Amino acid sequence: MIIVDPSSGTSPDRIESFSLESDHSIIVTSLEHHVWQELEQEIVCSLKRLQCPRLLDSTVLLLHKLITNIVRTMHRHAFQQAIEDDLNIDIVSKDNVFDELLQNELNTHGDRNIEQFCRKNHFQVTLTFPEKTDTLIRIEYPESCDSSAYLDSKLAKAIGFTLLKQTDTITPAYYCATVVRDIAQHHPHLEQAGHSELLLPDDESDKVLAVFCKLNYGIIVFSSAGDILSISPAILNNLKLEISPTSAHTLTGIIPGHFYNDVLWGLALQSQGGLFENYRIRIRLPHDDSLSILFNISGYRHHDMTIHTLWQIVSLDHKATHTLAEGSILNEARVHNITRNYVPQLVEQKAREIVRLGGNALLNEECRLAVLFCDIAGFTSYVENNEKEESVIHTLNMILGRITKAVRQHAGIIDKFMGDCVMALFREPHKAILAALEIHKHSYDFNNLRMRAGKDLLLLRIGIHWGKVVIGNIGSSDRLDWTTIGDVVNTAARLEKNCCPGAILISETLYEITAHMDHPEIRFSKPFYLKLKGKRNKQAVRYVQTTSQTLLHDIFTTHHAKG
Structure with missing residues (x-):
């Protein structure tokens, strides 16, 4: 995610629509914002240009440590300044009391308040990717963070990178550092890549x-x-x-x-x-x-x-x-193969990322996501009426399996199953809509067979919303969920509950962020307003469907109503 300063006049909801390729820069003001995925995409391009793509994992780890150190130091100085401004006193940042105050703030609010102070006062770390033959990345940071701008010396030497600093930057009170590839100085034998020898027995x-x-x-x-x-x-x-x-x-x-x-x-x-x-x-x-x-x-x-x-x-x-x-x-691997399907995709994916970056715990994270809820309309009544006629578990798993396939096909992640309800997450908002349409396509095919067999229809309701969420650890030390929470999640769930069976209901916010989609076969209804439970103001919403699904929707809903 590119984080844009609010003073620029850019709408926050439009942030994701910018391409990194337009300015090759990422502005970092928080470690809880999901910048690492975008950073890795740029590193991949830089390493290809430097002709060392195999160094991706080690380079990501190297830069993760560097950027994390700089941002944490920036937050420390920002927190110190905030206290001094509020209390009009001088604070010693190395004092134990200051450390305790800072830790309490992070434990209670994460880095949200400090990040807002940084944005307000124009404290930021800017990452750019110059098109130079020897340069991996350029990092501009506040001069107060200079002591934290260093590379892991052993890892940097092993893979042939050096950190070069300069203080005469265009931005006042800011320093600049570039990470460059210096094979000759650090790793001369890397220049002989491709030369191998076979060992003799002795x-x-x-x-x-x-x-x-x-x-x-x-x-x-x-x-x-x-x-x-x-x-x-x-x-x-x-x-x-x-x-x-x-x-x-x-x-x-x-x-x-x-x-x-x-x-x-x-x-x-x-x-x-x-x-x-x-x-x-x-x-x-x-x-x-x-x-x-x-x-x-x-x-x-x-x-x-x-x-x-x-x-x-x-x-x-x-x-x-x-x-x-x-x-x-080997037995542990067998146990893992049995239990891995019970571990949420989000947790397993993030755990692998954390380990790759040298960490050992899942940390709270703030980012923008499309949240999709899908459930089967009238499923409780269906279970009561059909428990003896057909395998309810088999039918449910078949439907959930098709939902899961559609979510994964469009780069989504299943956050959790809740009975007949599914919660899915998407980094790219338009893919949530494409996945929902794919889910309903499967639903129409499935219900067409049930209608021919004279069985009750199982129509799906889908609600989708887009916005800022917090992904964090919920529960106790012996039973934790690393899941998504926030108003966006609650709103998506309410949209699904208010959706007509067999339809897809999206928020106006999601529509605005995906209006540029070039899919002529997708049709959006005119916006209307719903009063959602727990919400003070009415929510602007739209229905979405494809041209080919319109007629099928009318047929199924009519048949369902007669039944």
Whole structure:
């Protein structure tokens, strides 16, 4: 999303209609605004120009850290200035009291109030993408944020980027930094891309040994009865055991029993050749039961029936380690395949993005979305009347499956299912309308078959609204939903409830933002006003349909009324 200063006279509802290609700039005033997707699109173009498209993920991570640091510092200074302006006193930003005030503000309101102060006072970070052979991005920021404008040195060096600063910018009190590609200085051998060599056996053995030592791997050889026959001192050292043969017997006693059952007498005997990989066990330190180490183990069964195992520490802090399951990673993958369909698309998609950017938690986010609600008119009565005649679950899943297909086909995301109701989200507003029309096309085909079979029609109602929403964590620590909330969501739900069965009702706001759509077959009704529950003022709305669906709508609604 391009964030436009309100003083420019540009309507906020028109922001999404601008193309990044017109000025190649993104203005950032908040970390809760969804700028990362647009930023990534520009990075893709820049990396292609720099002839290194494979660096996308690492470059996104590098810039995410840089921009996040700058914006957080900008917010810190803005919050300090806001307090000083309100209270007419000088505040020391490094004071613990100031930190507590800032954290309370962020916990209570997110960065919304600080972001508004930044816009009002023209504090912003401007990202541009010059068409230069060596430049990835140009970043202009307030001079008070200069100490935060730096790259992750290790990552930048690894992928060959440098940050160059200049202070003589056109905008007063602003500095500028450019991220440039400097292969010769940071990574000379990258210039020889495409040149590879095959390792000879001796060289390969030397490199394997070097990797083994560097990664602190260890070896344990077990007898078929589960006794430790030999062990690497490194494993004993990691467990803070004395480096001596007697410590091996201590280790035998603290290895969890399921390891022997699953690996020594399970995987190593059952699998072909006795090979097994990626089995995890947690061992508690014998001298401090509150601490444990999670190991990843692979190995094989030797022809003499001994079991040779390779041990690797999973490098996580102790607080996080206990949340990782033990056992076979293959089994964990099977569990994931079962449960993934129960995890909302929005959560899984965002979690992958967060991990890619180096984070470990879903944060609140503010953005503009089209919110679509769809349900089956009279479904409760249908269940009561048809429970013995046909499989209600099968029918419902067939309808929901077609809705889901249409949503995904038009780049939407299913936020949740609520019985026979579906809530879907769209970044691009016109695609919400296209998805709704596709849903009704499926509905007409489905109901045409039911009408021929003499069964009750199951007409869909769809309501869509567009505007600013907040996506955030709702619930308690042990049961969270990361979902969309706000007036836009409530309005979309009310539109759906007030929609005629078999029709699509959209807000005038959505119509205005999508009026430029070049789809001559789509017809919009004249606007009219509805009094929606919970809303003070009447809402301007329109019906939308295609020319081909008009006649079918009349036939079905007439048949439904007679029934």
